[in-house]
Amino acid sequence: MTTFADHIATAVRVHVDEPWRDRAACKGQGRVMDPPREQIQAARALGAERALWLKAKRLCWQCDVSDECLRWALSLPAREAHIGVCGGLTYEERLRLRRRQGALAALKKKESA
Numbered sequence: 643m644t645t646f647a648d649h650i651a652t653a654v655r656v657h658v659d660e661p662w663r664d665r666a667a668c669k670g671q672g673r674v675m676d677p678p679r680e681q682i683q684a685a686r687a688l689g690a691e692r693a694l695w696l697k698a699k700r701l702c703w704q705c706d707v708s709d710e711c712l713r714w715a716l717s718l719p720a721r722e723a724h725i726g727v728c729g730g731l732t733y734e735e736r737l738r739l740r741r742r743q744g745a746l747a748a749l750k751k752k753e754s755a
């Protein structure tokens with residue numbers, strides 16, 4: 643069985659030593675949190691991709707460390723961040739959030755100049 647630690651460690655090819663990881667609601671659910679690409683494509687073809695991600699997000703919604711997890715996922719370089727659902731958001735949703743954060747930071751900088 644793929645654990646969340648394995649899933650993250652494999653995905654980003656680094657050892658992730660985050661203390662909050664031990665409290666993850668998705669422990670042992672690596673395949674749910676980060677389904678194989680073929681499974682995602684098959685779900686997309688059937689119009690069931692949202693349902694696939696919802697299964698993962700339900701774990702995040704009851705997770706005590708979702709804030710830490712999301713902060714960590716957002717801190718990853720983009721090339722390493724393609725690791726399924728983290729902190730209740732899919733990779734695409736995290737990308738959108740990063741763009742919004744970047745736009746807000748640029749706006750604040752412009753306003754304070």
Ligand code: SF4
Pocket residue numbers: 646665666667668669675701702703705706707708709711712727728729730
């Ligand atoms: S927020 Fe979601 S992905 Fe992150 S540790 Fe919790 S259950 Fe796992």
